[in-house]
Structures are given as C-alpha cells and as structure tokens.
Amino acid sequence: xxxxxKKVEESSYRAEPLEFEIGDxxxxxxRILEGNKERIQIxxxxxxxxxxxxxxxxxxxxxxxxxxxxxxxxxxxSPKVAKLEVKRHGRVRRAKLFxxxxxxxxxxxxxxRRPKARS
Amino acid sequence: MPVGLLGRKIGMTQIHDDEGRLLPVTVIEAGPCVVxxxxxxxxxxxxAVQIGFDDKPRKRAIRSERGHVAAIQSKxxxxxxxxxxxxxxxxxxxxxxxxxxxxxxxxxxxxxxGQTLGxxxxxxxxxxxxxxxxxxxxxxxxxxxxxxxxxxASHGVKRVHRHPGSIGMSADPSRxxxxxxxxxxxxxxxxxxxxxxxxxxxxxxxxLLVKGAVPGPVGGYVMIRHTTKRRRKAxxxxxx
Numbered sequence: 001x002x003x004x005x006k007k008v009e010e011s012s013y014r015a016e017p018l019e020f021e022i023g024d025x026x027x028x029x030x031r032i033l034e035g036n037k038e039r040i041q042i043x044x045x046x047x048x049x050x051x052x053x054x055x056x057x058x059x060x061x062x063x064x065x066x067x068x069x070x071x072x073x074x075x076x077x078s079p080k081v082a083k084l085e086v087k088r089h090g091r092v093r094r095a096k097l098f099x100x101x102x103x104x105x106x107x108x109x110x111x112x113r114r115p116k117a118r119s
Numbered sequence: 120m121p122v123g124l125l126g127r128k129i130g131m132t133q134i135h136d137d138e139g140r141l142l143p144v145t146v147i148e149a150g151p152c153v154v155x156x157x158x159x160x161x162x163x164x165x166x167a168v169q170i171g172f173d174d175k176p177r178k179r180a181i182r183s184e185r186g187h188v189a190a191i192q193s194k195x196x197x198x199x200x201x202x203x204x205x206x207x208x209x210x211x212x213x214x215x216x217x218x219x220x221x222x223x224x225x226x227x228x229x230x231x232x233g234q235t236l237g238x239x240x241x242x243x244x245x246x247x248x249x250x251x252x253x254x255x256x257x258x259x260x261x262x263x264x265x266x267x268x269x270x271x272a273s274h275g276v277k278r279v280h281r282h283p284g285s286i287g288m289s290a291d292p293s294r295x296x297x298x299x300x301x302x303x304x305x306x307x308x309x310x311x312x313x314x315x316x317x318x319x320x321x322x323x324x325x326x327l328l329v330k331g332a333v334p335g336p337v338g339g340y341v342m343i344r345h346t347t348k349r350r351r352k353a354x355x356x357x358x359x
Binding site for chain 1: 129130132133134135139141144146148321324326328337
C-alpha cells in the first residue's frame with residue numbers, strides 16, 4: 001500500500017484502540033441517533049470474529065435473543081462505537097468461533113480465562 | 120474558468136466523516152504544481168496557464184524539455200539574443216513529466232511563471248471535476264464495452280454466449296446503420312468524472328481527497344478543476 005494512502009487511513013483510526021480478544025464477552029456501546037437526540041445503545045454478546053484491515057476492519061458480536069441467535073458486525077474504527085467493555089474472557093483456541101452457530105443452550109458457553117495482568 | 124491542478128491518483132480507501140459515516144474516497148497527490156508558461160490573447164490567441172507536475176530526472180529529459188523549464192545556453196539562444204529577441208521567461212524548475220494548460224478568463228488570474236500551486240487552491244471548494252485516462256481494455260467485446268446482456272448460458276445457445284446478436288434488419292435497409300455498437304477498442308481514453316465532493320485537503324502532504332472513484336489506474340495522472348456542473352436552483356425544472 002502506498003505510504004500516503006496508509007497515512008490517510010491512519011487518520012481515520014480511533015485514538016485509543018479497542019482492547020478485546022476473540023471469545024470475549026463484551027458490551028458494545030454504540031451511538032445512535034433517535035430523532036435529533038443522540039443516545040447510547042448497548043449490544044452485549046461474544047466476539048466471534050474479527051476481519052478486514054485498515055479502516056475496513058470489522059468485528060462480529062453474537063448473542064442469543066429469545067432463543068434466536070443474533071449477530072451484529074461493527075467497524076472497529078467507527079466513531080459510532082463509543083466504548084467497548086470486556087465483561088469476561090473466554091478460553092478459545094481459534095480465531096473464528098463460527099462453530100458456536102450450530103450450538104444451543106449450555107453448549108454455547110465458553111470456559112473463562114483469567115488473563116495475565118498486563119504490565 | 121479558474122486554474123485547476125495536476126496530480127497523481129494514489130488509490131482509494133475509506134475514511135470516517137464528522138458524523139461517523141464511512142465515506143469511499145480517492146486520494147490524489149495534487150501538487151506541487153509549477154506554473155510553466157502563460158498564454159495570452161495577444162501572443163497565442165487565447166488565455167491559459169500552463170502547469171507542470173512531477174519531476175523528471177534531468178538525464179532522462181530531452182533538451183527541449185529541459186529548455187522549457189529553465190534557460191539553457193545554446194548557439195541559437197545567443198544568436199537570438201544578439202538579434203535583440205527577448206527570451207521568454209522560464210519557471211527555473213526541474214523538467215516535468217505531466218504538463219497541461221488550463222484556459223482562463225482573461226489574464227487577471229494573478230499567477231506568475233515559477234509560482235508553485237498545491238491543493239490549497241481548492242480551499243473552500245465543495246465540488247471538483249477530475250479528468251484522467253481510463254484503464255485500457257484492449258479489443259473488448261460488446262458485453263464489456265457497451266453493457267450488452269449477451270445470450271443465454273443454456274437453452275440451446277451454442278458458442279455465442281457473449282455475442283451481440285442481431286445488428287440490424289434484412290433486405291430493407293440491407294446495410295448496417297452507422298454508429299451501431301459493436302466490439303472494438305475500449306478504454307485508454309480521456310475520461311471526466313464530474314461533480315466529486317472535496318472531502319479533505321492536506322496541504323503539508325499535498326493531498327486532495329474526493330468522494331468516489333476517479334478514472335485511471337493507481338499512479339495515473341489526473342487533472343483537477345472546479346466543477347463545471349451547475350447546481351440546479353430550488354424550484355427550477357426537475358427531471359421527469
């Protein structure tokens with residue numbers, strides 16, 4: 001990629017990168033416009049994938065609503081994603097957790113991982 | 120017409136605007152552009168400003184290209200000087216790879232030979248036109264060249280899946296009308312994208328970001344000018 005193109009893209013990155021890993025249970029705080037008022041909506045679920053690069057990088061969050069699986073993709077660098085809170089770390093062994101789609105109920109649980117304290 | 124700029128297409132990407140929307144943008148390196156010559160109605164018969172972009176190494180440039188941007192000594196030069204002919208002013212810069220003229224209204228454009236222009240020229244401008252040479256496709260069939268639909272993949276179609284089909288009638292008129300669209304050379308032609316929104320201007324790195332696509336390959340040269348498209352005023356006739 002051209003250095004200048006990269007520079008332009010980097011100007012669109014968020015100042016503080018979101019810190020999360022695949023398998024984490026997260027709360028995604030998104031800014032939504034309701035009429036003229038802006039408010040924060042929270043989407044809770046498990047991060048099952050992260051794809052793309054640069055400004056196009058997206059992550060997928062999956063949750064179960066009323067027995068039905070719901071997945072939502074968010075751009076990592078979108079200013080609409082106000083905040084991301086990690087609620088729980090899941091112990092996973094792969095980068096894409098698409099196998100969760102075929103599971104129901106108790107089988108969708110992930111074992112918790114206690115991450116080493118960051119220095 | 121105010122003067123425009125020359126530039127190079129760097130590529131496309133996406134950036135977020137102030138409202139958090141993702142915008143598709145083309146990044147153009149628009150400058151530094153040097154004013155090389157001024158055309159005047161008295162001398163050349165029309166008013167224009169000649170601008171050059173992108174340095175060419177002196178050893179790669181031919182003598183006339185070097186002489187166009189800076190005064191070089193030659194026998195003919197000395198002869199003309201002795202005869203009292205005034206040498207035309209030169210910009211005194213490196214030879215340029217890409218040189219174009221922009222027509223102006225009269226001579227009061229306020230530019231001088233040797234002056235350097237950058238994307239700051241488009242400060243406060245909302246829309247521009249970008250002119251480039253689109254990608255060459257060689258000898259292309261009618262599907263690629265004219266968006267024909269082609270023929271079916273099955274139902275008895277044999278070996279003519281991408282053919283045009285009929286190109287006219289029978290005994291009357293017993294000829295093919297002029298202008299009938301057929302296969303042929305496509306691309307590598309001048310192409311203008313009008314009315315592209317200026318998204319951002321970065322003066323220190325000479326970058327101009329416009330919304331949408333621009334003709335030509337990455338690395339191709341483009342001309343950028345103020346848009347010639349007029350906004351339809353409120354209440355004026357709508358297309359129906």
